[in-house]
Amino acid sequence: MSASNTAPLLSMTGIGKRFGAVTALTAVNLRLFPGEIHALVGENGAGKSTLIKVLTGIHPADAGTIRLGGEPVRFSGPQQAQRAGVSTVYQEVNLCPNLSVAENIYIGREPRRAGLVRFDTMRKAAAALVARMGLDVDVSAPLGSYSLAVQQLIAIVRAVDLDARVLVLDEPTSSLDAGEASRLFELMRRLAGEGVAILFVTHFLDQIFALCDRATVLRNGTLVGEYPVAELTHKTLVGHMLGNAAGTLEQIERESAEHDVPRTRTGDPETVLTATGVSGRRNSVAPFDLTVHAGEVVGLAGLLGSGRTETVRLLFGADRAVTGDIAVTGGGAGGPLRSPRAAVSQGLAYCPEDRKTQGLILELSVAENILLAAQAARGWARRIPARKRAEWVAKYIAALRITPADPTLPVKALSGGNQQKVLLARWLVTQPRLLILDEPTRGIDIGAKAEIQRLVLSLSEEGMAVVFVSAELEEVLRLSHKVEVLRDRQLVAELSNDATLTMDRLMETIASGAIS
Structure with missing residues (x-):
């Protein structure tokens, strides 16, 4: 589609967001047009996830405006955003593994008669949806019986069925093999053909060039620019993302x-x-x-x-x-x-694949996460001296270039790449x-x-x-x-x-x- 002959379906203008002393976004703009697949790219910590959370009402914007279909909006949370037609699928699957596939697709909006859930109707509808996706899935089986990749696809099926006008996909292919990713891309193209605006966040540059019409690049919480993908090369895109770090x-x-x-x-x-x-x-x-x-x-x-x-x-x-x-x-x-x-x-030391649920304790600070394994090895009765704690934390924050370089921040406030570095630092401390x-x-x-x-x-x-x-x-x-x-x-x-x-x-x- 051409962005020049139609109005944007979604526009975010001058968006700013701070978390205490940390500035996450400054004067960021984003435009999504009907029927386009739009890449949102940048390093970890560039502000991509924060911008999505501002859009969906998880974080209120400190500055700027959001318009959907030309009308100003300010969502109070993801549910209100979904009701308005803005659905988001995150990298970490946020469904209920103990419920069936069908129940996860329709959770919170189950078909009912006389107050009772009509399970047969729900299963038939879910089966039709997964068939449209090209999945061979038993919708009556527990979601947890399937791989993480299939769970990711089910989350996308659920989002598609919410009549989304804007579909935000945050790293949707990170857990998918080539075949599953191909089916996802086919669905994305079909949805774009039906007029859905898709915001696609990915670190796989080849996928951007294969799928996307335009790209918005963020760096350090600021807007670098909006570019037609056809006018970019891999080198220029990386240069926009990294700036002087290229x-x-x-x-x-x-x-x-x-x-x-x-x-x-x-x-x-x-x-x-x-x-x-x-x-x-x-x-x-x-x-x-x-x-x-x-x-x-x-x-x-x-x-x-x-x-x-x-x-x-x-x-x-x-x-x-x-x-x-x-x-x-x-x-x-x-x-x-x-x-x-x-x-x-x-x-031995082990950094698991799922750093958020199996590696880090998100509520603890960067310093506490870094020192966790070393303190456990000594035993909790033999506390690491305060001076040694500070030396180790400062050493590995500097060595691994963890940013922000604030050991008191909760690790959940860091980007995915910096969280990975904290997990590495934890084990490197143990030598x-x-x-x-x-x-x-x-x-x-x-x-x-x-x-x-x-x-x-x-x-x-x-x-x-x-x-x-x-x-x-x-x-x-x-x-x-x-x-x-x-x-x-x-x-x-x-x-x-x-x-x-x-x-x-x-x-x-x-x-x-x-x-x-």
Whole structure:
């Protein structure tokens, strides 16, 4: 569609928002036109999520105006926004896993007769909706019985059924594989064709160029500009996002490129961890063997549902192994890894994929989250001295470039990328021998992603062992000394990251389940 021959369906003008002494947004403008897919882009901390929350009434604006269909609006919360035709689907699925798929789609608006819920009618309507989405889902089954990816799609189905005029999708593809993302894109194009204005927040630049008509770029809470996507290149878009930091990103990428394949390792490094015949509970992973050496980055590659997360949870003792043995060399306390406490005592650390529900305590401050593991290792009766606490927190805030650099802020006030850095800082304080990272760059901006990649390389060079899980195969190839390939919850191949390991070969191995 052309933005020049029609009025915007939604306009936000001069939006400002402060949280105490922190300015989150300053004079930000946004326009959405009927039938367009519009990208909202910027680094973590640029103000994207805050702008969405101002739009939907979660946070009241301190300055500026919002117009929907030409009329001024100021929503008191998401429900009022939904009734007006503005629906939002967030990165973290906010549904009820104990209820059925149909109940989640129609929660709060169930079809009733004489005050009683008409479950048959609800299930039939839900089945029609998921069929429109192209999903093969039993709408009578509990939502929690499905993967996080399917739960994300169900959240989008619910939003679509709310007669949305404006649909806001906040990182909707972060948990989806290529096939599921493709179905989502088909639906987005169909909805845009029906006149829905879609605001699409993503860190995947290729998706912006494949889907979007225009892009609004934010940086540090201010508006950089609004651009037709057809007039942008990847380089110019990254430049708009990062500003002066673009040079820093290029430096990080150059440093990472120095470690690209072939990645040769000399000498006979110390073995840190050996897993032999390890398997988990039913439907977890089949028995596997794995050896990790000091200074080695071991990448885990495979499609969504291949067993990557299940594997690393077994290594850390977060899930109990039902067969096999995990031995840590020189790990201190010794003994089997039957719990995270045992793993930490032997020098292991684990950053889970879902940092908000499994990693961070959002109500605690940045400093408290950073010091949590170190204090737990000492025992709560032996408090870390105040001076040492301050030194450690200041060191890792500076080393990881956590912003805002205020250790007293609640960690929930930070962007996703900075929350990820806080979680990394927590474990680096403990000086682990093996660091397990499950999707550490998922849902964060390109600058923070490059910084974390550089950190992994630096830790490896200093002798730390790293197990690295990522859905982005380019990232796995860039960082890993060897790649463990999983398929259908089985470890099917171990590939040395030498000159023979190409992207094509890795994808072929994932597809075939055999070493090529």
